[in-house]
Amino acid sequence: MKNDARPSSGAILVRDLGVRYNLRLTRRTTIKGDLSNFIRRRDVGPQHFWALRHFDLHVAPGESLGVLGPNGAGKSTLLLALAGILDPTEGQVRVRGRVSTLLTLGAGFEMDLSGRDNIDLVAALLGIDHKRVVELTPGIIEFADIGAFIDAPVKTYSTGMRARLGFSIATAVKPDILLLDEVLGTGDQTFRDRSQQRIHDLMDQAKAIVLVTHDLNSVAEFCTRAILMEQGQLIYEGTPADTVDLYRQRGEERKLLAEREGGRFTA
């Protein structure tokens, strides 16, 4: 990576992004189900679902962007598209620099392998050069701070230990762009403090961060800017404090709305 030398190389541009899921093929479809629906001409409802549509976004180097929104707003889909896991159905996503995803801590761990072997495995999965992995391993082990467990199979780990090792690997690579999905605040207080310190370090090094969370405090704490999403669209963009306020307000509104609707049905 030639870009590594330049600290300000992290940047994200999303232009008119749309991600569409095909409901027909999603989850446990069988040929029989398809056939019977076809033969009976049953109305199977919408075949497609746009999780994101006409979505524009940019993140400048050094920025930390918080993404807020109710469940199903498309936040996770946005991260998947930024990470390159989902291809856009329409529009374009450009991400400059090395992206590290922490969508789920400990994704890719093999339960029968030791922590040390899993560092190698996950690093290879993320496409990190082997020489760098060898250099980084002591630091990863030290930061994860799980003691002698590093040589024990991961299946013997507690959830917190797994998360610590996962966090340690994902942030050790000094990514230009770090994508986080609801992963802060795992582990005990000591590890929380240290992971927050590391996030701050990454931000200081002019890396871009996109953080999806429902924890409004961490948005205020970590983010320099925040957006609010609803139903696959960007509806607000501003300072973390303002966005959190709007998010709260709309949450209240939704609750009132639901109560009113619920009242109508039960009346």
Next chain:
Amino acid sequence: MRRAADRGLGSADVAPEPLTLLPDLSLQYRRGHVARLEAAPSRTGGLNDSHATLPTRMSDFAPDLALGETRRPGFARRWAQLAQRGVVDLWSRQRLIRYMVGAEMKRTHADTVIGQIWWILDPILQVVVYFLVFGIIFKRTTPDFLLFLLSGVLPWKWFSSAIGETMGSVVARQSLVRQVPFPKIVLPVSSTLASTVSFIIGLISLALVFLLYLHRLTFWILFLPYIALVQFVFTLSLAIVLSAANAFYRDVSNVMQHVLRLWFYVSPILYTVDDLPKSPTVHFLFMLNPFAVLLSAYHTVIWGTADGAAQGPPDLVALTVLLALSCVALLVAIAIFKRVEPAFARIL
């Protein structure tokens, strides 16, 4: 009051998009109404200024990333590129494949008492069962029946376990597929390679059985790696396609179970080609089955012929034709896999 304003937005000039899956919260915004102004409360209006000052085109702050138009290449070109990308993926991720094979080897039999010894014991026990059923109950008179059975059962076991394991390899790693960007083609390939390692270790059982039939041991056995190579390429191409198909339709694995069973019986594993009716048509049709070619070759170099005659060279022409066809099939399989790969994260 704001809700009334929202309604106005939804009904007056804008036809709301049907978002039937989501509860109607009166929050729909039409294309172009990425409603920074409309939806934001008035006190945040000032923020739109900050938005205006931010660069809106990548070329403003990263000229080399300006979004460009790309021309779509022709059909043949596109598929060739897909195959090429798949091969490059595999080549550049050798280390990952090695780790994944290692992890798979560690997982199989990790919780059993005698662990890896099962790889050697499994085929021997299977062959003993066939020997009891066909050699003793049905009184088959094939000479050195145990060696004959093992020379067919070992490669078949490799094939069926490779197909069985690989078929589910993408689906089994669905959480990984959804969470980490990596070339998914390493999944079926490492799965098939893991089965291959088991096969190679299982060859120890062949060596053990040979101790009983030392008079059958000849130099022709040196052709074994070539036959295995042909089988490997054939198996891999089929396994890659099936692993992709299974991600879309889980029926594939159910169907394949029965296809494999039928395939087992139409292949010369429990019988020899000589047991078939002596008709050129039958023989020709029979030999269209790649496993008829492969297993006859295994039999020829390991066991010999029914009349106890010496082993000989395998049918090299048939094997080489099969190898060439399998190589083409493998490239097609890789291209198909690469073609559907982007959909995996979406459907799993």
